[in-house]
Amino acid sequence: MKTIDTASILSQFKITGSVKEVKPLGQGLINDTYRVITEADSDPDYVLQRINNAVFQDVELLQHNIEVVTAHIRNKLEAIHADDIDRRVLTFVQTHDGKTYYRDKDGRYWRVMVFIADSVTHQAVTPHSAYDAGKAFGHFEQMLVDVPERLGETIPDFHNMELRLRQLREAVAADAGGRLHEVSDLVGLIVCDAQEMCQAEHLYREGRLPKRICHCDTKVNNMLFDHEGRVLCVIDLDTVMPSFIFSDYGDFLRTGANMTTEDDADLTHVGFDMEIFKTFTTGYLESTREFLTPIEVEHLPFAVALFPYMQCVRFLTDYINGDTYYKTNYPSHNLDRARNQWTLYRAVCDQKTAMTDFIRTVL
Numbered sequence: 001m002k003t004i005d006t007a008s009i010l011s012q013f014k015i016t017g018s019v020k021e022v023k024p025l026g027q028g029l030i031n032d033t034y035r036v037i038t039e040a041d042s043d044p045d046y047v048l049q050r051i052n053n054a055v056f057q058d059v060e061l062l063q064h065n066i067e068v069v070t071a072h073i074r075n076k077l078e079a080i081h082a083d084d085i086d087r088r089v090l091t092f093v094q095t096h097d098g099k100t101y102y103r104d105k106d107g108r109y110w111r112v113m114v115f116i117a118d119s120v121t122h123q124a125v126t127p128h129s130a131y132d133a134g135k136a137f138g139h140f141e142q143m144l145v146d147v148p149e150r151l152g153e154t155i156p157d158f159h160n161m162e163l164r165l166r167q168l169r170e171a172v173a174a175d176a177g178g179r180l181h182e183v184s185d186l187v188g189l190i191v192c193d194a195q196e197m198c199q200a201e202h203l204y205r206e207g208r209l210p211k212r213i214c215h216c217d218t219k220v221n222n223m224l225f226d227h228e229g230r231v232l233c234v235i236d237l238d239t240v241m242p243s244f245i246f247s248d249y250g251d252f253l254r255t256g257a258n259m260t261t262e263d264d265a266d267l268t269h270v271g272f273d274m275e276i277f278k279t280f281t282t283g284y285l286e287s288t289r290e291f292l293t294p295i296e297v298e299h300l301p302f303a304v305a306l307f308p309y310m311q312c313v314r315f316l317t318d319y320i321n322g323d324t325y326y327k328t329n330y331p332s333h334n335l336d337r338a339r340n341q342w343t344l345y346r347a348v349c350d351q352k353t354a355m356t357d358f359i360r361t362v363l
């Protein structure tokens with residue numbers, strides 16, 4: 001990788017103070033993120049991020065969405081006189097020509113946010129933090145139900161199951177990585193359930209399911225907590241776009257309620273934690289019950305199954321393509337991820353009735 005002249009990039013932005021150190025931050029699979037530490041305590045630290053424009057091809061639209069959403073949330077927080085607003089919503093730093101991103105001479109895109117002081121991220125959830133996360137991601141959606149303009153999709157059809165299956169079929173047909181013979185069993189299993197897993201797209205076409213502004217990457221590590229364990233703020237806003245609320249609800253449980261990490265190759269570790277399901281669902285419904293429609297509520301258990309299924313399809317597609325999308329650490333990494341997600345999907349399917357019953361009792 002080419003060395004990055006962070007000083008020259010940072011000089012494009014209206015940051016205050018002088019930079020002491022720039023070091024890598026976080027574990028995202030898509031963007032490259034750095035923490036920028038400034039000399040004086042009176043100056044904030046910053047987060048410098050290279051936007052992966054192979055994944056997010058319309059950076060202008062992406063940053064526009066983020067500007068609209070953060071401004072909308074800030075207005076709402078101001079209206080209720082919330083305290084500590086700068087730690088409850090992200091602040092993007094402008095460039096000297098008034099943009100929230102900078103394109104360097106090599107065509108790479110950069111942006112800078114204020115680092116939220118005294119905040120931590122968690123990689124795993126507890127029943128307690130899952131409740132808080134449910135409330136916070138639900139509240140995030142609730143604050144955005146009345147965004148005054150139509151936002152674009154930063155990755156078109158990002159969580160469209162029909163598209164993801166089409167991409168799998170194309171990968172299978174091309175077999176670019178020469179790996180199809182290793183995975184035909186899993187491809188077969190996926191195909192068997194394909195029809196059922198495309199329900200949301202059907203309902204949408206029939207006009208029975210709305211799209212709303214969703215976060216679309218609701219992992220616990222995409223929220224900041226204070227040192228007392230309270231949620232401060234939802235971060236990683238690249239995928240904020242119109243989607244089915246299933247995205248936020250289902251994708252959180254995909255990582256949060258899996259009893260192990262999404263790439264654990266020992267499938268005996270994979271399982272669906274009903275305790276996490278219950279607390280997350282309780283928090284989520286507290287924030288969203290006012291605006292969710294009966295069809296949305298009824299399909300929440302479907303959403304819990306949809307996301308491991310979809311992520312299995314996405315990892316498997318990338319494996320067959322020869323690992324062109326996700327960062328991998330070893331050759332079978334994407335395949336291990338795909339088998340892990342399939343195992344989780346099966347575990348979730350076994351709990352469908354229990355999930356439906358629980359949601360009924362909450363409501």
Ligand code: GN1
Pocket residue numbers: 027028029030031055217236239262311
């Ligand atoms: C990617 O970079 P990260 O970890 O936030 C991906 C998600 C996947 C996830 C799987 C834009 O998110 O959709 O669920 O990896 N984001 C994009 O770990 O594709």
Ligand code: MG
Pocket residue numbers: 028029217221222236
């Ligand atoms: Mg992330």
